[in-house]
Amino acid sequence: MINRKLIRIKAVQLTYAYFQNGNHNIDNAEKELIFSLSKAYHLYNYLLLVIVSLTKIARKQYEVDCARAAREGSGLPSSKFVNNKFELQLENNDMLREFNEEQKRIWDDNIEFVRKLFLQIEQCEAYKEYLASNEDDYEADRELWRKLYRQFIQDNDDLSAVLEEISLYWNDDKDVVDTFVLKTIKRFTEKSSAKEPLLPEYKDEEAREFARKLFRACVLNADQYQRYMSEASRNWDFSRLAYMDVVIMQIAIAEMLSFPNIPLQVTINEYVDLAKAYSTPRSGGYVNGMLDAIARFLVNDGKLLKPLPPRPERPQQEETSRQNNRSFGSRGYNNGYNNGRNNGGQRRNFNRQGGYNQYEGYNRYGDGGQAPASTRFVHRPRINETPAAGTATQPAQPDVQPTDGQPTPNEQ
Numbered sequence: 371m372i373n374r375k376l377i378r379i380k381a382v383q384l385t386y387a388y389f390q391n392g393n394h395n396i397d398n399a400e401k402e403l404i405f406s407l408s409k410a411y412h413l414y415n416y417l418l419l420v421i422v423s424l425t426k427i428a429r430k431q432y433e434v435d436c437a438r439a440a441r442e443g444s445g446l447p448s449s450k451f452v453n454n455k456f457e458l459q460l461e462n463n464d465m466l467r468e469f470n471e472e473q474k475r476i477w478d479d480n481i482e483f484v485r486k487l488f489l490q491i492e493q494c495e496a497y498k499e500y501l502a503s504n505e506d507d508y509e510a511d512r513e514l515w516r517k518l519y520r521q522f523i524q525d526n527d528d529l530s531a532v533l534e535e536i537s538l539y540w541n542d543d544k545d546v547v548d549t550f551v552l553k554t555i556k557r558f559t560e561k562s563s564a565k566e567p568l569l570p571e572y573k574d575e576e577a578r579e580f581a582r583k584l585f586r587a588c589v590l591n592a593d594q595y596q597r598y599m600s601e602a603s604r605n606w607d608f609s610r611l612a613y614m615d616v617v618i619m620q621i622a623i624a625e626m627l628s629f630p631n632i633p634l635q636v637t638i639n640e641y642v643d644l645a646k647a648y649s650t651p652r653s654g655g656y657v658n659g660m661l662d663a664i665a666r667f668l669v670n671d672g673k674l675l676k677p678l679p680p681r682p683e684r685p686q687q688e689e690t691s692r693q694n695n696r697s698f699g700s701r702g703y704n705n706g707y708n709n710g711r712n713n714g715g716q717r718r719n720f721n722r723q724g725g726y727n728q729y730e731g732y733n734r735y736g737d738g739g740q741a742p743a744s745t746r747f748v749h750r751p752r753i754n755e756t757p758a759a760g761t762a763t764q765p766a767q768p769d770v771q772p773t774d775g776q777p778t779p780n781e782q
Contacts, residue, residue: 371414371569372407375640376546377581378621380406382644383542385588386617396589403585404578409539410547411571415469416476416533417544417551418568420484420523421515422461423477427488428452448501455560456512462564476536483532491522508560516555524548580629587624595623602667603660614649615657622661626674634665635679 384403388394428451435447460466470476477484491497496517503510523529533540550569558566572578588595599619622641625632638661646654662681668674 371411371547371550372572372577372581373546374577374580376410376543377407377577377584378625378640378644379542379546380410381581381585381588381621382614382618382648384585385621386614388589389592389617396586399589400582400585403581406539407581408571409537410543412469412473412537413533413540413543413547414550414554414569415466415473416536417523417547418460418466418554419470419477420487420529421457421519422466422470423481423484424488424491425452425454425457425461427481427485431488450501451497454511454514455508456515456555456558459558459562459564459566463566463568464564465568480532483528487522487526487529491518494518494521496521512555512558516552519548519552519555524552583628584621584624587628588621591624592620595620598623598664598668598673599660602664611656612650612653615645615653615660618645618649618653618657619660619664622657623664623668626665626668626676630676633679634676638662638665 380403384399384406388396388399432447432449432452438444439446496514500510500514530544533544554569596616599616618641622637625637625641626634638658641661642654642658645657649657665674665676666678669676669678
């Protein structure tokens, strides 16, 4: 069940925490990574058990409705939902029952939440149509739970809050695990027995090894990877780089160099998505350009033996506009510093007056504002910001005349 997408998420979390933690112990950090992944598999089982718990609530309600009908002499309620064929398979599944016993029936401790969730299900159209239908078909039973899961469990903030109280490891796992629950629902057939296997924790040992190798490569070679980043990005402005972006790019470089069978474009796309999710609003575009430049640098330098994806061709009109912008930007760099009359000069003045905080920017694992002491990047105070006592500041950089026709860092 645990795939590379989930492993990458966990690797970003644990690598960020590792470098922020002053007591570096790679063996303990690796154990924490594997434990965190095992908790994601627990979540997979917990979400399947939500279906079972909802049906138990429905059965109690059915018994109450039957007793009322007997007293009033009215017709009996439909038993179709409480005897749903797919749910009965899931409830009697050996693997799921064993897990439920080991975890001491966790949903029994959150029975009020489950009851409220069932009341919502009772009001939905899919549930009403299912009960009103005379169709007695396994496919219809399974399809009902697929619809209910997508509508009431997959995107449920209240459920996410309950799960977070159970385990902090599940903060970012649910979106990925939901896809595996839906896949499991689809895998069941009318012939599935109690011994029907659920998805395994790992598809194979290779997936587990991917997690270990990726994490260790990033941690052990962090300094070298930062040098690659510096050498490949001479036209990029590192002063606005959030530290989470540094971590994400280091892990991406580790994957590029350590796993020859993973195409470069796949690696770049995956880590661009992580930058969008966990770093600053602009990090996606920045990391995309940086990783493309780093990949080309590594290939051209002979350190990476993978085919590079072709760069998309720009339309002629767009290219003409880009050249005009380059020319304007160069003039701004050369002339604007003195008079501040154009965009290039304004940006230059801003940087010369104090620059940006290098590690500003929100991320989900910290405020992004404090980098480890080992990093080569230096904090520069913002405008009108008084440096803290004992904090080193970076002196103003001399004017750099850009090469004719080349974009300035802020114009890329």
